[in-house]
Amino acid sequence: MQLYLCANCGNRLYFENVACTRCGASLGFLPTTMRLTTLAPTGDGAWRSIPDNRVLRQCTNYSAHAVCNWMVENDDPHAFCVACRLNQTIPDLGVQGNLELWKTMETEKRRLVYSLLRLGLAVVPRSEDAFGLAFDFLADTGPSFSERGRVLTGHHEGLITINIAEADPTQRERMRERMDEPYRTILGHFRHESGHFYWDRLIRNSGWLSDFRALFGDDTRDYAQALDWHYHNGPPSDWSTYYVSAYASSHPWEDWAETWAHYLHILDTLETAYQYGLHIQPRTGDAPQTEHDFDPYDQPDFKALIEHWLPLTFALNSLNRSMGHPNAYPFVLSPMAIHKLDFVHNVVRGAR
Numbered sequence: 001m002q003l004y005l006c007a008n009c010g011n012r013l014y015f016e017n018v019a020c021t022r023c024g025a026s027l028g029f030l031p032t033t034m035r036l037t038t039l040a041p042t043g044d045g046a047w048r049s050i051p052d053n054r055v056l057r058q059c060t061n062y063s064a065h066a067v068c069n070w071m072v073e074n075d076d077p078h079a080f081c082v083a084c085r086l087n088q089t090i091p092d093l094g095v096q097g098n099l100e101l102w103k104t105m106e107t108e109k110r111r112l113v114y115s116l117l118r119l120g121l122a123v124v125p126r127s128e129d130a131f132g133l134a135f136d137f138l139a140d141t142g143p144s145f146s147e148r149g150r151v152l153t154g155h156h157e158g159l160i161t162i163n164i165a166e167a168d169p170t171q172r173e174r175m176r177e178r179m180d181e182p183y184r185t186i187l188g189h190f191r192h193e194s195g196h197f198y199w200d201r202l203i204r205n206s207g208w209l210s211d212f213r214a215l216f217g218d219d220t221r222d223y224a225q226a227l228d229w230h231y232h233n234g235p236p237s238d239w240s241t242y243y244v245s246a247y248a249s250s251h252p253w254e255d256w257a258e259t260w261a262h263y264l265h266i267l268d269t270l271e272t273a274y275q276y277g278l279h280i281q282p283r284t285g286d287a288p289q290t291e292h293d294f295d296p297y298d299q300p301d302f303k304a305l306i307e308h309w310l311p312l313t314f315a316l317n318s319l320n321r322s323m324g325h326p327n328a329y330p331f332v333l334s335p336m337a338i339h340k341l342d343f344v345h346n347v348v349r350g351a352r
Contacts, residue, residue, distance in 0.1 A: 001111070001268055007038035007050040007212045015114070016107055018062075018069045019223055028058060029110075031082050031117055033295035034336055037071065059084050065093070067103040072109065079235040085125045089136040091164050093215075098139070104167035105137050105186060111206040112190040115264050118297045120352035121198065126158050133197055136161040153189055155196035181247075182330035188261060195260030199253060202351050215343055216259075226251040244337040248253040255340070262331070266309050270296035273312055280311040302345040306338055 004013040012023035013036050018027055026039040028047065038045040039056070047056045054073070059081035061068040069107035070081035078085060084106070091098040116123050138161060151163040160205040166186050169307040176184035203212050213219065231251035239249040248258035273292040280290045290311040299305055313329040320328045333341075 001114070001272050001275070002034075002036075011171070011302075013224075015111070015213040016069065028056065028071065029069055030054070030060070030071045030073075031113075032058065032073060034114075039071075044311045061106065065099065065103075067099070067106045068110070082117075082123060083110050085127070086113070086123070086133050086135050087137070088126065088134040088159065089138060091137050091139055100163065101164045101167040102137060105162060105164060109135065109188040109190055110188055112194055113266065115191075115268055115297075116194070119173065119267075119348055121348070122201070130199070132158060137164050138162075139164050146179070151192065155193045158200070159195060160190075160193040160197065162186075162193075175263070183245075188265075191261035191264045192257045194264075195257030196253065198260065199256050202347050203256070208350075210349055211343070212256070213252070215340060216255045218250045221251060223251055225252060227254075240332060241334050242336045244331065244333065244340070256344075259337070259340045259344055262337075263341055263348070266305060266341070267296045269312065270305065270308055273308075280310070280315050300349060302342045305345070306333075306341070 001015050001113070004015075004017075005011070005022040006013055006023060006025055006027075008025040009020060009023040011020050011182050013020065013027060015029070017036065019025065020038070020179065021028060026040055026041070026047070026323075029035070030037050030049070037049040037054075037056070040050055041047050041093045042055065047058065048054070049056055056071040057074055057076075059068045059070045059072055061081075062070065068081060068084055070083055072081055074077060080087075091102045093099050094100070113123060124132040126132035130184060136159060140150050140163065141150065151161065151165075153162050154160075166175075166189060172184055172186070179200045203209055227250055228249070235243075235246040235249040239246050243249045243258070244262045245258045248255040270292065274295055276292075278292045280292075282289065290308050292308060294304070294313070296305055296308075310333070313331075316329055317327040320326065
């Protein structure tokens with residue numbers, strides 16, 4: 001993720017900021033420029049960006065609910081920003097606590113959309129295109145963790161459904177333990193489910209399909225039966241040799257979605273390392289040394305990405321353990337998993 005500067009006072013800013021912590025200037029992210037913009041009110045409900053004097057409007061979810069910090073060009077006919085236009089269903093805001101859960105969801109969703117835009121991928125709402133993307137943020141209506149009345153996170157024909165209970169850290173941790181997962185985050189859900197969406201758009205009817213099947217397996221395998229087998233029998237004992245996660249072994253579609261999500265994890269984290277100018281240079285042993293000196297979203301060579309990624313994960317995990325936390329990166333990438341990540345990289349580069 002990029003770092004930004006306040007155009008008013010030069011203070012460092014972060015992606016989620018709505019006001020400068022030093023001078024108090026209002027802020028908004030403008031997706032057409034991919035910049036967090038310093039704003040001055042014009043007096044008529046619009047805003048002027050500093051210093052380029054663009055006339056902008058706040059996304060309605062920014063001005064009405066404070067769950068967004070993205071802007072819309074003043075001549076844009078849409079009331080919502082490009083990220084919020086993807087929403088098909090939002091939580092019932094009359095229910096206590098739902099506004100805060102939704103705000104958490106929107107924060108993580110915008111990180112996904114940021115990455116998709118930076119990769120040059122099409123981000124079109126299903127309300128404007130039958131083959132576009134949409135989100136439903138729904139709440140359980142039945143007993144907690146029972147199947148009846150429970151909203152299941154997933155993707156179907158462009159619609160990504162997320163259970164808003166995932167925005168509650170207590171509930172999410174309970175689900176992580178129940179599913180025996182080393183990693184479970186809202187952003188991870190968004191990235192994984194978007195992988196299913198882009199498989200339909202980039203692989204299903206494309207020239208990549210035969211290469212996909214050679215690497216990931218036969219996608220025509222019965223999906224429901226494959227998942228049922230996985231949940232009843234678990235992953236194969238040698239899953240880590242071939243897959244980025246145990247769940248990826250359940251079906252080629254899930255293998256792609258898990259690998260796709262992992263690719264987005266890598267890019268966003270490497271961009272943060274680049275923005276901070278990190279230089280990994282261990283003082284002992286023969287551990288790899290890496291200077292994060294390029295923007296990963298513009299890097300055509302996947303080998304360069306992985307050569308920078310692995311040393312960074314070693315440092316991240318060591319830092320976390322120094323604070324008494326589990327590994328920030330609880331994964332081990334096998335050569336086959338890296339090969340699959342390289343395939344995702346090539347598909348994305350080809351779709352720009």
